[in-house]
Amino acid sequence: MNFTFSKxxxxxxxxxxxxxxxxxxxxxxxxxxxxxMAESAGQNFWAALFINxxxxxxxxxxxxxFYALQFATESSxxxxxxxxxxxxFSYLPIGAAVIVICLLAGQFGLxxxxxxxxxxxxxxxxxxxxxxxxxGKWAYLNPLFFWARVxxxxxxxxxxxxxxxxxxLKLDTLTGAELVKEHLLTYRRSALFLVxxxxxxxxxxxxxxxxxxxxxxxxxxxxxxxxxxxxxxxxTSVVLVLYLKSKGxxxxxxxxxxxxMGKWVFAxxxxxxxxxxxxxxxxxxxxxxxxxxxxxxxxxxxxxxMWGMFFVNFVVPMVLLMSRDAKRNxxxxxxxxxxxxxxxxxxxxxxxxxxxxxxHFHHIGALEIGLFLFFLGLFVMxxxxxxxxxxxxxxxxxxxxESVHHSI
Amino acid sequence: xxxxxxxxxYEDPEQLKSAARKLITAGVxxxxxxxxxxxxxxxxxxxxxxxxxxxxxxxFGITGTALASLGxxxxxxxxxxxxxxxxxxxxxxxxxxxxxPVMFEFTVFCAAHGMAITYLIRNRTLPGMPARNPDPRTTDxxxxxxLRTEENHGxxxxxxxxxxxxxxxxxxxxxxx
Numbered sequence: 327m328n329f330t331f332s333k334x335x336x337x338x339x340x341x342x343x344x345x346x347x348x349x350x351x352x353x354x355x356x357x358x359x360x361x362x363m364a365e366s367a368g369q370n371f372w373a374a375l376f377i378n379x380x381x382x383x384x385x386x387x388x389x390x391x392f393y394a395l396q397f398a399t400e401s402s403x404x405x406x407x408x409x410x411x412x413x414x415f416s417y418l419p420i421g422a423a424v425i426v427i428c429l430l431a432g433q434f435g436l437x438x439x440x441x442x443x444x445x446x447x448x449x450x451x452x453x454x455x456x457x458x459x460x461x462g463k464w465a466y467l468n469p470l471f472f473w474a475r476v477x478x479x480x481x482x483x484x485x486x487x488x489x490x491x492x493x494x495l496k497l498d499t500l501t502g503a504e505l506v507k508e509h510l511l512t513y514r515r516s517a518l519f520l521v522x523x524x525x526x527x528x529x530x531x532x533x534x535x536x537x538x539x540x541x542x543x544x545x546x547x548x549x550x551x552x553x554x555x556x557x558x559x560x561x562t563s564v565v566l567v568l569y570l571k572s573k574g575x576x577x578x579x580x581x582x583x584x585x586x587m588g589k590w591v592f593a594x595x596x597x598x599x600x601x602x603x604x605x606x607x608x609x610x611x612x613x614x615x616x617x618x619x620x621x622x623x624x625x626x627x628x629x630x631x632m633w634g635m636f637f638v639n640f641v642v643p644m645v646l647l648m649s650r651d652a653k654r655n656x657x658x659x660x661x662x663x664x665x666x667x668x669x670x671x672x673x674x675x676x677x678x679x680x681x682x683x684x685x686h687f688h689h690i691g692a693l694e695i696g697l698f699l700f701f702l703g704l705f706v707m708x709x710x711x712x713x714x715x716x717x718x719x720x721x722x723x724x725x726x727x728e729s730v731h732h733s734i
Numbered sequence: 735x736x737x738x739x740x741x742x743x744y745e746d747p748e749q750l751k752s753a754a755r756k757l758i759t760a761g762v763x764x765x766x767x768x769x770x771x772x773x774x775x776x777x778x779x780x781x782x783x784x785x786x787x788x789x790x791x792x793x794f795g796i797t798g799t800a801l802a803s804l805g806x807x808x809x810x811x812x813x814x815x816x817x818x819x820x821x822x823x824x825x826x827x828x829x830x831x832x833x834x835p836v837m838f839e840f841t842v843f844c845a846a847h848g849m850a851i852t853y854l855i856r857n858r859t860l861p862g863m864p865a866r867n868p869d870p871r872t873t874d875x876x877x878x879x880x881l882r883t884e885e886n887h888g889x890x891x892x893x894x895x896x897x898x899x900x901x902x903x904x905x906x907x908x909x910x911x
Contacts, residue, residue: 607831611819650788733775 329575329713339706346699350374353692366686372437373682374694376428378701380534381558381674383421384551385705388559389414390487391523392590397516403586405729406579406719410566412494414559416712417705418487422480424701425534429476433469439682442467442540459541467537475533479526486519498721509724527552538681542620544609550601551677557594557639558670561663564591566709568656575718581654582734588653591663595643598670602636623680631676631690638669671698737884737911738891739765741868742898744877747773753901754779754879760897762889765880768872787856791849798844799837806833869907876904884911 357367393411396404404411432440441447446455448464460467493512500508528548536547544550564587570576571584609617624632646662647653675694679687720726744750747769754764754776764780767773777784807826810816810833815823822828854860872878879898883891891908898906 603831603834607834610831611821613819648792 327575327577327718328716329570329710329718331710331714332573335710336707339703339710342703342706343700344703346696346701346703349692349696350700351696353694353696356692363686366683369437369439370683370686370693372428372431373439373678374697375424376439376534376682377671377674377678377694378697379421379424379428380678381671381698382417382701382705383425384555384674385558385562386415386418386421386487387483387527388552388555388557389563390418390483390490391520391527391556392559392563393490394486394516394519394523397512398520400513400725402725402728403583403732405723405725406576406732407563407567407583407587408494408720408723409713409716409718410563410570412491412716413709413712414562414566415487416491417708419484420704420708422484426476426480429534433473439678440537440540442537443469463540467540472533475529479530482519482522482526489515494720495716497723498717500722505722506724527555535677538678539620539623541616544605544617544620546601546605550598550605553594553598553601554670554673557591557598558667560587560590560594561667561670564588565660565663565667568660570713570718572656578719578730580732582732583729584656584659585650585653585734586732588647588659591659591666592643592647592653595639595647595666599636599640602639624676628676628680628687631672635669635672635676639666639673642666642669737882739868739909739911740881740883740891740894740898741907741909742879742881742901742903743869743871743905743907744879744902745875745904746902747776747877749902750877750879751776751779753898753903756901757879757881757894757897760889762881762894762897763885765882765885768867768869768878768880770873770875770877773877787849787853790852791845794848794852795841795845797848798841801844802833802837802840805840806836868909882911 354367354371357363357370363370389411393408393415395401396408396411428439431437432443435444438444442457442460442463444455446452447457448461450456450461465471490512493508497505497508497512531548531551532543535551536543564584567576567579567587568584571579606621609621642662642665646658652658652662672690675690679690679694723729742753744753750767750769751773754767757764758779758781767776767780769776776782803826811823811826811829817823818832821832826833858866867873867878868880869876869878881894881898883889883894886894889897895906895908
């Protein structure tokens with residue numbers, strides 16, 4: 327059965343985009359007219375654009391990773407909902423484009439979100455701009471190597487997303503031995519992709535996020551960012567499945583599938599908390615100035631944002647999603663999922679803004695929220711549009727029958 | 735008339751499931767099923783209530799959290815304030831990040847051990863306890879449905895045996911109570 331993108335959903339996502347755009351413009355000129363903020367308004371715009379570019383890109387990346395994981399682990403339960411993940415990662419090129427635009431703008435000096443992109447910090451003769459610590463990272467941060475990495479990551483992800491989609495449509499047309507052969511090919515490629523992903527997901531977090539606070543470093547950072555992406559992707563996919571089910575699609579998806587997807591939301595929330603806290607506690611305990619500066623900026627100046635998002639991302643899923651009934655209750659799952667995903671967006675904000683704006687960052691305003699709504703609309707539009715392009719459940723898979731009878 | 739126990743042996747969990755479904759539809763009460771591994775989807779068929787082990791585990795878990803909180807406060811703050819790396823040692827809550835790992839571990843420890851021990855006691859399978867399964871083959875590759883005539887007054891032993899013969903049964907054994 328194919329999905330039809332209802333007029334109502336289309337209008338709603340259009341309205342979200344328009345509303346978001348208006349809000350962002352209002353927010354931007356609000357900053358421009360504020361004498362204290364006017365100077366940093368441009369920087370704030372790029373930072374906000376990057377936050378929302380990265381947040382939705384992160385969701386698609388989480389979905390792509392999870393999709394590969396299903397093949398690599400030969401999971402059967404998820405076969406019925408596989409198309410939903412494909413739809414989520416169909417947004418990947420747009421998310422990648424937004425990130426690349428932000429990075430390019432930085433490279434050409436339109437903003438200083440990534441202060442190390444300014445070549446003057448590496449010049450010992452330029453006493454005003456020279457930064458000895460950053461200059462020491464030249465081997466890693468020089469434009470040639472940096473852009474080679476950007477191209478490698480984006481290229482690999484875009485290629486994988488495209489290949490998986492094509493392969494999935496191809497599997498639909500095959501049966502018997504041919505189907506098994508192609509299925510096993512996907513299985514082997516997925517294992518390879520996961521190896522690349524393990525490296526790339528960590529390094530891209532250092533490159534694009536950690537380097538905003540360029541003097542600071544954390545080895546755990548990449549996993550922490552990845553856990554956030556993964557959790558957001560799990561929430562997105564379960565909400566999407568529940569939306570489709572409420573419209574009468576995916577009739578074969580039963581309570582057990584929903585329960586499993588709910589478990590993933592619960593589990594990845596804990597993974598995120600675990601990594602977040604591990605990073606925080608070690609720095610808090612060692613209390614070395616060059617390390618705690620990152621947390622000082624956040625804990626001293628933005629305690630509500632910092633502890634608030636930690637609390638919501640940890641306590642809300644723990645308390646509300648622990649019971650079996652909660653994970654099988656669609657309305658409840660959608661409600662809790664929405665709260666957590668907004669909180670993960672706040673997490674992305676606190677990753678970027680204190681470093682990008684420094685003392686000019688006071689609170690999250692209309693600019694960030696407006697761009698969030700704009701990209702949310704665009705994301706929903708792209709994903710639902712992609713869902714219309716193929717049958718909502720895969721037609722052929724060696725594990726299809728097992729998935730239909732999934733029961734836990 | 736002496737009450738009887740009937741054991742129907744199956745070679746495959748799916749065959750057992752469909753047989754159990756047939757028996758239940760015919761109004762026969764299944765006393766128990768013995769299997770070398772958990773059979774997915776069997777519980778609702780034979781009308782087993784949901785396990786409360788999860789609730790027990792949660793209780794053991796929060797007991798662990800509470801004990802660890804109390805312990806860290808007593809050892810590290812109250813009884814002998816510990817100065818480790820200049821961290822605050824007069825208040826528990828200022829120093830709580832340092833105690834989170836032990837609280838977490840002790841929660842897991844209590845939940846896991848409590849749950850395992852509860853499970854063993856409830857199933858009467860503590861080490862050294864006599865085995866209660868009717869046939870040692872159910873720990874290997876056979877699956878058994880147990881029926882009791884005392885619970886099925888609407889059916890005679892012969893009728894139930896006949897019903898079992900119509901399923902993919904491997905062998906049927908009877909025993910006096």
